Amino acid sequence: MIVCVAVVGHQNNPLYLQSFTEADDALKLHHVVHCSLDVIDERVNNPKKSAPTLNETFLGLLYPTENYKVYGYLTNTKVKFLMVTTDLDVKDADARNFFRKFHAAYVDAVSNPFHVPGKKIASRSFGARVSTIVKSFGSGTVG
Amino acid sequence: AFTAKQKSISPNWPITHYSRPATLRVVLSSDLSRPPPAPISAMPPLTTPKSGDALFASVERVNAELFTLTYGAIVRQLLTDLEEVEEVNKQLDQMGYNIGTRLVDEFLAKSNVSNCADFKETADTIAKLGFKMFLGVTATVTNWDAEGTTCSFVLEDNPLVDFVELPDTCQGLQYCNVLSGVIRGALEMVSMKTEVTWVRDMLRGDDAYEMRVKLTKQVPEEYPYKDDD
Numbered sequence: 001m002i003v004c005v006a007v008v009g010h011q012n013n014p015l016y017l018q019s020f021t022e023a024d025d026a027l028k029l030h031h032v033v034h035c036s037l038d039v040i041d042e043r044v045n046n047p048k049k050s051a052p053t054l055n056e057t058f059l060g061l062l063y064p065t066e067n068y069k070v071y072g073y074l075t076n077t078k079v080k081f082l083m084v085t086t087d088l089d090v091k092d093a094d095a096r097n098f099f100r101k102f103h104a105a106y107v108d109a110v111s112n113p114f115h116v117p118g119k120k121i122a123s124r125s126f127g128a129r130v131s132t133i134v135k136s137f138g139s140g141t142v143g
Numbered sequence: 144a145f146t147a148k149q150k151s152i153s154p155n156w157p158i159t160h161y162s163r164p165a166t167l168r169v170v171l172s173s174d175l176s177r178p179p180p181a182p183i184s185a186m187p188p189l190t191t192p193k194s195g196d197a198l199f200a201s202v203e204r205v206n207a208e209l210f211t212l213t214y215g216a217i218v219r220q221l222l223t224d225l226e227e228v229e230e231v232n233k234q235l236d237q238m239g240y241n242i243g244t245r246l247v248d249e250f251l252a253k254s255n256v257s258n259c260a261d262f263k264e265t266a267d268t269i270a271k272l273g274f275k276m277f278l279g280v281t282a283t284v285t286n287w288d289a290e291g292t293t294c295s296f297v298l299e300d301n302p303l304v305d306f307v308e309l310p311d312t313c314q315g316l317q318y319c320n321v322l323s324g325v326i327r328g329a330l331e332m333v334s335m336k337t338e339v340t341w342v343r344d345m346l347r348g349d350d351a352y353e354m355r356v357k358l359t360k361q362v363p364e365e366y367p368y369k370d371d372d
Contacts (some may be wrong), residue, residue, distance in 0.1 A: 111211075112306045122310070
């Protein structure tokens with residue numbers, strides 16, 4: 001199950017942060033997201049491999065903790081997508097698929113002429129769409 | 144080489160369409176008591192009207208996202224410049240009017256439509272051919288009043304509003320006001336004064352776009368030229 005998703009701008013400014021848990025642990029999840037940003041920076045500044053991975057947007061598992069796993073995705077405009085999940089074995093393909101849909105939803109949300117680039121995404125339809133993607137991710141891994 | 148080229152273009156030269164605007168006249172059923180003015184040219188139409196799909200296929204097209212984003216940027220800029228939502232609505236309507244007055248000529252030149260018998264036929268032509276030609280969608284015409292002078296265009300799909308979500312500060316904005324302006328302008332050019340208002344708007348949570356078109360006055364055709372000039 002995905003417990004939290006986030007969109008972070010290129011100056012590490014939060015654009016969208018949403019947790020999907022009943023319990024009151026939003027702060028903890030936000031902390032996890034925050035810590036993961038450092039991992040992204042590290043990955044980007046010290047690339048292990050060269051040429052073939054240059055255009056790779058999916059960053060893979062960033063930050064495993066006891067309870068959560070954090071996956072990351074970095075667009076070419078340096079916008080970061082993060083996903084915090086409690087699933088222990090997440091298939092790479094599922095995570096990639098999730099980020100692909102998430103990215104598409106983000107692109108549509110910033111295409112709204114009333115959205116100001118670099119500001120938080122206030123769109124309700126974006127929120128609804130992300131919720132749907134998050135829910136379908138859970139069902140996809142079970143099946 | 145020059146003469147050959149000239150010959151090849153002459154059959155399709157658009158001037159032939161423009162040279163007979165007098166056949167473009169709409170007679171209202173309520174106006175039938177007075178004798179209709181005799182058409183200047185009794186020549187039958189050269190070709191039959193094209194279908195909406197054929198018309199759409201014959202015009203140049205532009206990427207839908209580019210179009211949507213350009214329109215969004217215009218509305219956004221108007222909001223910044225004019226500050227008042229009401230002013231923006233007026234401005235969009237005026238822009239639409241200016242577009243409509245020009246667009247109607249292109250429509251008539253390319254669609255081969257001839258006289259409409261009444262306002263109902265005019266409305267159908269706009270819904271099935273006009274919308275298809277310029278927006279790639281068709282509208283449905285419904286909710287006629289008893290006199291046949293007021294009707295509604297219902298749009299299920301509106302390419303102007305992809306991605307758009309009205310913020311709370313702009314709830315009064317008629318985002319698609321340019322469309323109503325286009326219809327008003329286009330009909331005015333063919334001597335019909337109309338009032339166009341929006342009744343339903345998906346951006347405000349309705350299930351479709353509906354604009355109400357009311358024919359207020361039919362201006363008899365006046366010819367700008369005089370014999371004694």
